[in-house]
Amino acid sequence: MFNNFTFEYPWFLCLIFLFIFCDFFCKAKNQSYYFVHLKIFNQVTSNTNTLIYLLKYLTIIFSLIALSSPIKILDKQVLKKDGINIILNLDTSGSMKQRGFNSSNKEQNRWNVVNNVVQDFIEKRVNDNIGLVVFGTSVLTASPLSFDKNSQKEIIKYIDIGIVGEKTAMFDSLATSINILKDKKAKSNIIILLTDGEDTASQIPLQIINKLARKYNIKIYTIGIGESNRQILNVIAQETNAKSFLANSKDDLIEVYNTINKLEKSDIDDNILLLKEYLFFYPLFMSIIFLIFYIYLKNRD
Template sequence: MYSFEYPYIFLLLIPFFLCFKYCKAKEASFYFPHLFLIQKSVLKTTAFIEILKYLVVIFAITALASPIKIKDIQYIKNDGIDIVLALDTSESMSARGFNKFDLKQNRFDVVKQLVSDFMEKRVNDNIALVVFGNSSMIASTLSFDKEAQKEILSYLDIGVIGPKTALFDSLATSAKILKNSKAKSKVIILLSDGEDTASKIPLEVVLKLLKKYNIKVYTIGINSENRYVLDKIAKDSNAKYFNANTKEDLMEVYNQINELEKSKIEKNKIVLKEYLYFYPLFIATIILILLIYLKNKE
């Protein structure tokens, strides 16, 4: 199938044809910039030369309209879901001893390592990053670019937005990211090790948002005394609460979540096309050279 990328360019033919007919120059006409050789022609143009002028313009504008041959159209669909990873960066995440093989490693460093591994496994998923402390912040919007997200994750640290825990606000921020998602499955994976101490949005409002946009929230508590609230959030959103007391526990949690149901996401429509603009451009150039030759021969 043949088509043009910029068909509206053909509208330029209208002023060109009108000018050819009504714009009579008192001196030699300049049809193309820098082609000063045309100035030498002072004689009346022949019918053949008039036709050549029209052809140059027609083929040049055809080249500008970018003719293409559409070879194939492919719709890339992937089994996946839209996921927001909401991570606690409050001061309590600096506690050590979570990794029994490296007692100096704090909780957040373990989380970053496991989240990075989790993202690598979700090749076909759109993933976003949200962090929360005194407030919540979008670290990365939904993206398939896992390498870029892993780099962003590596720069995040404890206390990046304060020492407190705005857990409910982080859910509201995550819901804002997912509300316009076209995926059939929308998931938030919330990880925290403490109670909410800084949110401005009540839990009841957050739960309504999750229900309105049909978002599941898988909650993970690290040595958490906030189990009741985390469990309520998970159950009210038709998801599940997990508790992790060690790095191994957390690794197993992410492995379980990795078995989430899949949904179809249409990533892109790829049009395989062949560009043909150089053919009319070549013809226009040859005709132009012929036109200059004939004009100077007169």
């Protein structure tokens, strides 16, 4: 019941002990006079004095509880801090139909393997803002930058070979990815390009891509499936201070994404947004009620 109950300023509660100490040891010294039969008078008023004394304590105590701001935590939301903006740039051209990339399941084509491995990678990037760009003859932004990992994994499941054509517009896809990242503020902006063929459909030259990536400080990690485009992928990675990788099997691809995962580390989440309900008005209301009774009894005497 009290698991989510706490105080915003608990040190105010320490003033209760200070009040008790002062009430006993810091009393003002006044002149005293002796009256005959004063004991009889004290007996008549003792009950009232006890109640007044109690009301004084309750007024002070509930006022200090109100000042300490009691709250009930309704929910906690983690705010992403120092995450990385990542665009997963994926080849869905016709050449991704080739089978045999997964030695344990020869019937899987290249895209089936990539699909599964990329989903696992997304799951690991808890702190990061991830977007999806796929390319064939043309380019499609499948998902804008988002922290919603579940939605992105669902989107990837529905992407298939040839969704944007059979050719390979690799350079155009990089231009699209750079355009998404160019104005984004983050610890790091990176593109992870995966392809298995030479560029056959782009209208934007490679020199422009490298120039834009350097201008906006965007790293482009490249993953080549097969040897056909190895040299170009090396150039792209080197020009953007990133790394280039080669994957000839599913195991290789898993290892590549694990390596990138280690190279581009995000800080641990440490900003927490608390959704809370303030309860200070309850003790404040009680302190006012006790104060009214205290004033009434004190003035009546």
